[in-house]
Amino acid sequence: MARYIFITGGVVSSLGKGLASAALGALLQARGYTVRLRKLDPYLNVDPGTMSPFEHGEVFVTDDGAETDLDLGHYERFTGVSARRTDSISSGRIYSNVLEKERRGDYLGKTIQVVPHVTNEIKDFLHIGEDECDFMLCEIGGTVGDIEGLPFFEAIRQFIHERPRGQSILMHLTLLPYLAAAGELKTKPTQHSVKELQSIGLAPDVLVCRSEHPIPEREREKIALFCNVPKSAVIAAYDLRTIYEAPLAYHREGLDQAVLDAFGIAPAPRPNLTKWEDVMDRLTHPEGEVKIAVVGKYTQLEDAYKSIAEALTHGGMANRVKVRAEWIDAEVFERGDSAPLLAGFHAILVPGGFGERGTEGKIKAAQYARERNIPYLGICLGMQMAVIEAARNLAGVEDAGSEEFDHEKGARRFTPVVYHLKEWVQGNHKVERKVGDDKGGTMRLGAYTAVLAPDSHAARIYGDTRIEERHRHRYEVDVKYREALEGCGLAFSGMSPDGRLPEIVEHRNHPWFVGVQFHPELKSKPFAPHPLFADFIRAAVEVSRLV
Template sequence: MFVTGGVLSSLGKGIITASTSLLFKSMGYSVTAIKIDPYVNVDASTMSPFAHGEVFVTEDGGETDLDLGHYERFLHQNLSKNNNITTGKVFKRVIEKERKGLYLGQTVQIIPHVTNEIKEMIREVAEGYDIAVVEIGGTVGDIESLPFLEAARQMWIEKNKRDVIFVHVALLPVLRSTGEQKTKPVQHSVQELRRIGIQPDIVIARSERPVESEARRKIALYSNIPEKAVFSDPDVEVIYEVPLILHSQDYDKYLSELLGVEWRKPELGKWEDFVNRLKNLDEGPKLAMIGKYTKLKDSYMSIIEALKHSSVVVGKKPKLIWVEATDVEEGKLDPKEIAEKADAGIVLPGFGSRGAEGKIKLIEAFRENRKPLLGICFGMQMMVVEVARNLAGLEGANSTEVNPNTPHPVVKILDEQKWVKYLGGTLRVGARKVLIEKGTKLWEAYGSESVMERHRHRYDVNPSYVDVLEKAGLKISAWDENRVIPEAVELKDQLFIGVQYHPEYKSRPLTASKVYTYFLKKIS
């Protein structure tokens, strides 16, 4: 099943893909989801969060589009880096084959060589599953999407039975002056799709409110589909409602009919319970979200969702207060005032020197006010820097990422990273074993001596400074499996925890992250 989009990006194709995958899995089918990104980057590793939102990390170390995170959360299963196909990956494989002479002297072209490679990559991921849901990123009409749409069209032609279908998601805007739902954007989007040879089997209308009967009639008429093939995807309070809304419209029944597979009543009881509890939570503590990409909240998508999952376990939903560390650094915000107003804080991840001093000032303010603090990745490293400066008395202490000439490099580049020449795909990334120290707060959170958590970093706490830091009161509460790289830190006498890894990547609606759950329980 291919999911395409029209009119504009960020309509929610990823949520439709994730919701469809959940519905089929809830019927007992084995399902995988694939995200196609038409950009020429090989992966998302070198992209700024401002450009593309967060980089989601898979278990096997893939640095992927954030939609892979939605897929994993809805499916409750790990996906691979191969589930994210990009133009860069496709071209790289084609060029490598050409250099090896595997095309036997042919002139290598978009059709058939690039489109054949796309089809092969999709089939490799889909192998062994009953159903594969494939989201084609961007919007219909984008020049970079054309090879992928052509490959999808060919896959439909090549099948002997109707086991390839197309779902098109398009914007159904409301004209404020009249309150009328305008179908022209959907119509033109479908026309563009049909122009390149794809007839959608289903149209999903994204709108502020449910699709009205007249709008449904027009969409069906001009899309050349029956009215029952037009589905509504209105704005919702929480994204986890979407599969339930689609199910209420018999979307899963119609999909099963189109694909010629048996419809089974989806088992959605636990999912419905989760959604109902999430929508009816009591208001919790004020939680300062301290970051450097706060103007684009998608930069921290997995953390936001992990907090929702843990909120359901705890029974209270924190009120998120976004704090731009760069504004603190430039004197536009007072860190002491923020620490006084908030009940707790999370020091968010983010590479580079911009905003680092702002984070350090906020960490100091929160620690001195004895306000609970949780640091993630770079956030944890800045917590170490703050303790080194203000508790251990190491004047000028810093990370060599922020200041290569610091007199006290309490955070340094990983030994394995010193000779790396390329930035893309070279971080310490993916699932790694973490050894938890008994008697620590982290041990209390996990209740286990070892866990597998996902990483994405190039710098670590300098082991040479561990003794000095621990004398100042900072406990190393977790190590890597070789006991060389400090994986977590905490203060003994207050809730001040930092982890080098990203526990949010493995958080699921029905199995919340133990780190975020522990933190929310302590501050609620």
């Protein structure tokens, strides 16, 4: 049976609960334990799938097709453990499940209440997979005191109470603000946050205190005394050079030892941190630098492309170079020539997105890369725009476009080289969708197999002709244009097993031009960079040496 670690936050949001959870998971792995991480979000959306990237950041997708919070990406990148649908839950999903059961009559006519029905549903979720790992780390979104989070905190209180003593602990993240006028750190916000936690029946076993300055011993003793934790369980969390320094930094501060002490595990296995020392060595001792232009739609918030940013960093680590990514709004290109803005970059990446806004700019970026032999990686919509660019400028389909944009405007303006996928095969069954279906969870989601042409650039990069990658989209390149496009040099080098859905395209007469319908960034890790990103950065390094 797994030991449970609940991670909560107080004072303010964005303290880094997701990163602390991921780093702790990595440290427990370094000591030989198996871990699982999951996220409990108090918002009423059923999942993040319909939430704005500007507000929520990227949507992370699991192999089994769940649309989840971006923190699950941190979990995977730090631990290498593939997340599942059961590793992410929201209040919306919990309430939806409860109401479905009520409609079916599962509660036998009882009055449905937050306690016990909602809290029981949360506890049932927590129990999933408890025999599959040594430690289950559960991060609760938001902060203590948020009204929407109260059912989760009550469920956790009950869960801890119902399990054998010593099988669950609580790790609480707080802020230690520094007042320059007073010249000191203030512990009162942390004390009040812990008091708020205690008022709902929970007490922290480990405190992680976010601070911009070193925490003096006197303040540590004060926090320990008034928050009722050992001084060794007051852990400092400082700003870092890179998120991948977190496992080593938290180990230096004693987080993993404090957690094991809270469980009474002694003697604790010694950690092997060689993997993370190598990661930091590659990051802090690059042997060159490349500049990558990321031409996207949601560039105002980098978290909207969090996994892409990290995968580029991983590709740089694989080549021992620093990747300097510059985020460019695709709409800028629609107002003029793209050449002045793209000159000087060693490679161009066009990521995914939804809707017509900025797509003409993405097409111009693909054209620039193709005509100037600059390495190009198009992901999802970035692949579709590269295909439309080739159709317009090479295959003579002057009004080539996507059915997605015609749906937006209500009248046909384009020849739909990209169309709305209405049915496809997932596993052993057929999935059907309509244009007017609900937006949430109706895309081609999760892991699908692609078959690569043996002589293709893609097959050489992967070192295989059969791959599995994660998808999140509802529009596809129409295979009926394959012959015309391949006649112009754009090869359909990766296809679905039934040959109906293009998965990878590449320009054969270009040094490095690849478009993929899936999202390779979701599977990249610092200690296992995705082969597409590693080779993309390698190609950029070659360009940098020619400049």
